[in-house]
Amino acid sequence: MYQSIALRGTPVDKAWSSQLKKGLVELAVLAALRQDEAYGYQLLQRLAENPLLATTESTLYPVLSRLADERLVAVRQAPSPSGPPRRYYRLTAPGQRHLDQLSQYWRQLSSAVDTLLDGTPMGVTR
Amino acid sequence: MNDTLPAEVRARIDMHLDAVEDQLRRAGETREKRRGIVDDLETQILDMLDAGDRPSLAAVDAVLRRLDPPQAYRGETNRASEPSPTSHGRRAEPELCRQARDGAWWLGAGFVAQLVVLLDLVVNGTPGPRNSAADLAAVVALFPAALGPIVGTAYGWIATERIRRSGGAQFGLGLSVIQALIYPILVVWVGAFGLWNAGTSYATESGMPDYQIHDLRLIELFGAVGTAIVLTIAIVLMLVYLTREREKKMGMVEPHVERLLASS
Numbered sequence: 485m486y487q488s489i490a491l492r493g494t495p496v497d498k499a500w501s502s503q504l505k506k507g508l509v510e511l512a513v514l515a516a517l518r519q520d521e522a523y524g525y526q527l528l529q530r531l532a533e534n535p536l537l538a539t540t541e542s543t544l545y546p547v548l549s550r551l552a553d554e555r556l557v558a559v560r561q562a563p564s565p566s567g568p569p570r571r572y573y574r575l576t577a578p579g580q581r582h583l584d585q586l587s588q589y590w591r592q593l594s595s596a597v598d599t600l601l602d603g604t605p606m607g608v609t610r
Numbered sequence: 611m612n613d614t615l616p617a618e619v620r621a622r623i624d625m626h627l628d629a630v631e632d633q634l635r636r637a638g639e640t641r642e643k644r645r646g647i648v649d650d651l652e653t654q655i656l657d658m659l660d661a662g663d664r665p666s667l668a669a670v671d672a673v674l675r676r677l678d679p680p681q682a683y684r685g686e687t688n689r690a691s692e693p694s695p696t697s698h699g700r701r702a703e704p705e706l707c708r709q710a711r712d713g714a715w716w717l718g719a720g721f722v723a724q725l726v727v728l729l730d731l732v733v734n735g736t737p738g739p740r741n742s743a744a745d746l747a748a749v750v751a752l753f754p755a756a757l758g759p760i761v762g763t764a765y766g767w768i769a770t771e772r773i774r775r776s777g778g779a780q781f782g783l784g785l786s787v788i789q790a791l792i793y794p795i796l797v798v799w800v801g802a803f804g805l806w807n808a809g810t811s812y813a814t815e816s817g818m819p820d821y822q823i824h825d826l827r828l829i830e831l832f833g834a835v836g837t838a839i840v841l842t843i844a845i846v847l848m849l850v851y852l853t854r855e856r857e858k859k860m861g862m863v864e865p866h867v868e869r870l871l872a873s874s
Contacts, residue, residue: 525653569649
């Protein structure tokens with residue numbers, strides 16, 4: 485069965501958009517952390533401000549954990565009024581460099597796809 | 611930990627967090643990573659509760675229903691571990707489980723040692739002068755002959771468990787299962803033949819005619835093989851059943867069962 489979701493009035497294949505979003509989670513997370521440090525749930529809410537970037541905790545937290553493992557984000561714990569200490573994630577210098585690389589790649593990719601979609605011959609600058 | 615939470619609320623939250631941690635463990639995540647993810651999730655649950663210090667059980671259930679089921683962490687963790695094209699992290703190629711490899715060596719060495727002991731029994735088992743070289747080799751081989759199967763079988767069980775928990779990071783499951791089962795099954799076969807042989811020997815010693823002894827030996831052969839096959843199948847089926855039961859207990863329950871547990 486063809487599953488679709490409405491994207492600004494246009495139905496989009498859900499599986500396709502879901503896969504695309506999964507690939508972009510890392511970029512979105514790093515970009516969201518560029519503004520300011522955040523703890524997991526806060527980051528989830530920050531991403532959800534744009535419904536197209538909204539993700540779920542089972543996707544976000546393992547990604548955060550991996551980024552921390554790779555030293556692309558740093559973690560600090562701070563007391564929380566509601567329970568256990570919150571783990572605040574902050575972009576590190578290698579994380580910033582990685583984000584720059586990812587953004588550059590994304591812009592090139594996005595531009596290439598735009599070019600294809602617009603029907604402009606490849607290599608022609610608009 | 612929020613000490614002001616009612617016990618039943620705390621228990622409900624812990625049940626969900628434990629189920630998530632089980633899934634992460636099954637996905638092969640390290641203890642440190644599991645702890646970090648579960649801590650983030652706990653913070654989120656408590657933030658979402660947002661009902662002062664005494665949230666109700668119904669409020670917790672409502673929050674838990676809005677969250678991803680624990681099973682989602684198994685799949686998402688595996689996918690999330692895959693590096694992006696420009697990622698610094700590189701997902702290691704699946705590797706042969708170390709215990710499966712070591713187990714194979716132990717079983718192999720044990721088998722060779724047993725052959726040496728057997729050879730000594732054949733060479734020196736007949737009347738005549740003893741071959742002292744074969745005796746010496748047998749004495750040296752006795753220890754690995756006895757230890758090889760035990761250590762190899764133990765490694766087989768450990769390797770099977772580790773490979774299943776590695777989430778695809780390790781391979782060699784077929785090898786480890788064979789290591790784990792080959793000697794226990796061999797013991798069952800030897801036992802079956804021994805028992806049938808003891809039974810028929812007792813009958814033949816009581817003065818049975820030769821033609822009946824021939825029939826009895828045929829019965830012994832088929833009886834022993836049949837018994838051994840039935841016992842082997844029973845062992846394998848029992849292991850499959852126990853493994854599935856344990857998986858259920860470890861949190862590999864279906865999402866609808868999980869929701870049922872959460873709402874009960």
